Amino acid sequence: MKAPVAVNGYGTIGKRVAEAIRQMPDLELKGIVKYTPDYSVLVAYRQGIPIYVPKGKEGVFEEVGVKPSGTVDELFGSVSLVVDASPGGKGAQNKRVYVERGLSALFEGGESPDVAEVSFSTLCNYRQALGKKYIRVVSCNTTALLRLICLLDRHIGVRKARAVIVRRASDPKEDKGIVNTVKLDPPSIPSHHAIDVKTVLPDLDIETVALIVPTTLMHVHVVHIQTKRSTSIDEVVETLSSTPRIVVLEGAKIGIDSTSKIVEFARDLGRKRYDIYENVVWRDMIKVNGDELTIVQAVHQEAIVIPENIDAIRAALRLAESAEETMRVTDKVLNVGLQR
Amino acid sequence: MKAPVAVNGYGTIGKRVAEAIRQMPDLELKGIVKYTPDYSVLVAYRQGIPIYVPKGKEGVFEEVGVKPSGTVDELFGSVSLVVDASPGGKGAQNKRVYVERGLSALFEGGESPDVAEVSFSTLCNYRQALGKKYIRVVSCNTTALLRLICLLDRHIGVRKARAVIVRRASDPKEDKGIVNTVKLDPPSIPSHHAIDVKTVLPDLDIETVALIVPTTLMHVHVVHIQTKRSTSIDEVVETLSSTPRIVVLEGAKIGIDSTSKIVEFARDLGRKRYDIYENVVWRDMIKVNGDELTIVQAVHQEAIVIPENIDAIRAALRLAESAEETMRVTDKVLNVGLQR
Known part of the structure; x- marks a missing residue:
C-alpha cells in the first residue's frame, strides 16, 4: 500500500515535490492545496493532480476550468503526511492544523528551524529523522x-x-x-x-x-x-x-x-x-x-531540495530505514546522477 | 620645471591618467596619442588636451573638428616618459619605439609582466621601481x-x-x-x-x-x-x-x-x-x-589604478623617493580618501 501524502502550497518547490511524489512507487499524492487559482493549478489539473481548496472557494476555481476534488479539510483527513511548501513563515502558521489532526509534516528551509524536531539532510542525518513527526528540509x-x-x-x-x-x-x-x-x-x-x-x-x-x-x-x-x-x-x-x-x-x-x-x-x-x-x-x-x-x-535552487524532500517523507513515515535505502529509490526514479 | 609626459592610448585608463597628470604640480601632459577620431577625442580636445596623431592622419581628425597639435613623432620627441594605455598586448608592440627613442615607459596590467623591469604597486614596492625605465602597473x-x-x-x-x-x-x-x-x-x-x-x-x-x-x-x-x-x-x-x-x-x-x-x-x-x-x-x-x-x-575597475599610475611616473623619473612622498601629492590632488 502506498503512503498517502498531501502537498500544501504549489509554488517552485511544491509543484516539483508533488510531481516527484507521484512518480514514487511507495508514495501516493492524494492532492495539493491551492488557495487561489493561477496558471500553475491549470497545469496541475490537466496532469490529473487532485486539487483541494478552502471550503467555499470551489466556485472561483470552477470559473477558470478547474474542478476541485474537495476541500482542504477533506484532503487532510485522507493523508498521513503533509509537505508544507507554502511561502517562508507560513508553514509555522499552518503547523497548528497538522498538530490538531495528528498529521506528520515536512517544512521547507524558509521556515525557522524550531518549527520542526529536526533539520534534515539525507547524506548527513537521515537516521536522526526516522519517525519524527515534524521535519524541516533545509534550503x-x-x-x-x-x-x-x-x-x-x-x-x-x-x-x-x-x-x-x-x-x-x-x-x-x-x-x-x-x-x-x-x-x-x-x-x-x-x-x-x-x-x-x-x-x-x-x-x-x-x-x-x-x-x-x-x-x-x-x-x-x-x-x-x-x-x-x-x-x-x-x-x-x-x-x-x-x-x-x-x-x-x-x-x-x-x-x-x-x-x-x-x-x-x-x-x-x-x-x-x-x-x-x-x-x-x-x-x-x-x-x-x-x-x-x-x-x-x-x-540549481529550484530543484536541488526535491530528492531530500522525498527522502524526508520516507524518514518521517519510516518507509526506509537508511539513507542508502531511500536514495536507491529516489535517485533511480528521478534519474538523479543520470542513473538511467 | 614640470616633467613632460605623454599618454599613448585614450581608453578607460588613458583618459583618466591623462586628466590626473594634468592636475599634478610636478607633471606636464604634453599630449595624448589618438589613432582614430571618436567621441573621447572630442571631449579631450574641448578640455584643451593637445592631440597628436600618426603622420598623414591629420585630415581625418580635422574633419570631426579636432585640430591635432602635431604628429606622434613630434610628441615622443618632446617628453621623457610615455604612459602606454593601449589595449592589452599592444603596449609590448609599442615598446620598440620607446626603446629606440630612449623614453621611459609605463605599461598597464593587460601587458605581460616581462614587458617591464618591474610590476608595480605603490604600497608594496615603490622603491624597487625607482629610476626604472619600464614599469608595469598591475591591473x-x-x-x-x-x-x-x-x-x-x-x-x-x-x-x-x-x-x-x-x-x-x-x-x-x-x-x-x-x-x-x-x-x-x-x-x-x-x-x-x-x-x-x-x-x-x-x-x-x-x-x-x-x-x-x-x-x-x-x-x-x-x-x-x-x-x-x-x-x-x-x-x-x-x-x-x-x-x-x-x-x-x-x-x-x-x-x-x-x-x-x-x-x-x-x-x-x-x-x-x-x-x-x-x-x-x-x-x-x-x-x-x-x-x-x-x-x-x-x-572600481575603471579608476583604482589611476593613483598608482601617477606614482609609477614619479618612480620612473625619480620625482619622489618614497611611497609616502608620492602618495602625499597624488592623494591630495586626486582627493583620494576624501582628503579635501
Whole structure:
C-alpha cells in the first residue's frame, strides 16, 4: 500500500515535490492545496493532480476550468503526511492544523528551524529523522553545502569550511530582482547559510559569506575546506562521485564553464524544466594542497531540495530505514546522477 | 620645471591618467596619442588636451573638428616618459619605439609582466621601481589585492591569502557582456590574479578563484587571510585606515550594502565619472577569529589604478623617493580618501 501524502502550497518547490511524489512507487499524492487559482493549478489539473481548496472557494476555481476534488479539510483527513511548501513563515502558521489532526509534516528551509524536531539532510542525518513527526528540509544552498561536507567528512574528515555563496537574484519565473549590482546578503558575516548548516552539524567550524548577483539560473559556491588529513584530487573526485547527488563535471573538456552552459546541458538532456537535482562540481576547479581543498560548485535552487524532500517523507513515515535505502529509490526514479 | 609626459592610448585608463597628470604640480601632459577620431577625442580636445596623431592622419581628425597639435613623432620627441594605455598586448608592440627613442615607459596590467623591469604597486614596492625605465602597473583587481595585503603584512603579517573575485562583466561604456550567468574566469585555479600578485610579491602564498557576473559597476572580493599572529577587528580597521587608498565603510549604518549604492554615494559626492580610487572595505564584513581574517571589498575597475599610475611616473623619473612622498601629492590632488 502506498503512503498517502498531501502537498500544501504549489509554488517552485511544491509543484516539483508533488510531481516527484507521484512518480514514487511507495508514495501516493492524494492532492495539493491551492488557495487561489493561477496558471500553475491549470497545469496541475490537466496532469490529473487532485486539487483541494478552502471550503467555499470551489466556485472561483470552477470559473477558470478547474474542478476541485474537495476541500482542504477533506484532503487532510485522507493523508498521513503533509509537505508544507507554502511561502517562508507560513508553514509555522499552518503547523497548528497538522498538530490538531495528528498529521506528520515536512517544512521547507524558509521556515525557522524550531518549527520542526529536526533539520534534515539525507547524506548527513537521515537516521536522526526516522519517525519524527515534524521535519524541516533545509534550503537549497544549505542542502548543497551539507551534501558536500558530510560526504567529505565521512571519507576524509573536515576540520573547517569557508564558503563564498554567489546567489542568484530571483527564480526564472519571477519578474523582479536586482539589476547591475552585487549585493551583500546580509551585510554581515556569517550569512544565514552557516547558521543553517549548523542546525544539522552543530559542531562544524563553518563560515559563509553571501553575495547576490543579477542572475536567475543557479547559485555558485566557492568552498575552501581544511581536511583532517592530506588528500588528493583523485580521492576528492572519488569521494564526491560516490553519490549520485553530486556530479563531477569534466567542465573544461566539454566546454561547460558557466551556469548558463550547465542549464543548456540539462535542457539538451531533456530534463523537465531543466531541473538539476545534483550539486554540479567542476572537476577543473578542484584544487588540493595537502589538507587544503578548494571546490567550486553550481546549485540549481529550484530543484536541488526535491530528492531530500522525498527522502524526508520516507524518514518521517519510516518507509526506509537508511539513507542508502531511500536514495536507491529516489535517485533511480528521478534519474538523479543520470542513473538511467 | 614640470616633467613632460605623454599618454599613448585614450581608453578607460588613458583618459583618466591623462586628466590626473594634468592636475599634478610636478607633471606636464604634453599630449595624448589618438589613432582614430571618436567621441573621447572630442571631449579631450574641448578640455584643451593637445592631440597628436600618426603622420598623414591629420585630415581625418580635422574633419570631426579636432585640430591635432602635431604628429606622434613630434610628441615622443618632446617628453621623457610615455604612459602606454593601449589595449592589452599592444603596449609590448609599442615598446620598440620607446626603446629606440630612449623614453621611459609605463605599461598597464593587460601587458605581460616581462614587458617591464618591474610590476608595480605603490604600497608594496615603490622603491624597487625607482629610476626604472619600464614599469608595469598591475591591473585593477591585483592593485586592490596588493594594497590590502601589503598593508596588512607590514602591520600584522600575512601568512597566506585566499580570495574569491566576483568580477564585473564589462565596463559601463561597453555594449557587450555576459547576461544571466556566472562564468568561471578561467575554469581553473588559480585565476591570473594570484599569478599577477606574485609578480610583485613572489613569496606570497596566495590562491584566487575568479567568477564573472553580469554587472558593470565594480568588482567584489571576498578575501580570507591567515595572519602571522592573532589580531582584532579594531587593529585591522586601524591598519586599513592608515592609508587614504583604502576606505573602510560603515556600510550597514549608512545603508551601503551593494556596489550600486557605493557608486551612488560617489555620484552624490560629485566625483567626476563617479571614479572611486579607493578599495572600499565594508566594516561590517570584517571578521576576525584569532589569526583568521575575512575581508570583503569592492573595487572600481575603471579608476583604482589611476593613483598608482601617477606614482609609477614619479618612480620612473625619480620625482619622489618614497611611497609616502608620492602618495602625499597624488592623494591630495586626486582627493583620494576624501582628503579635501
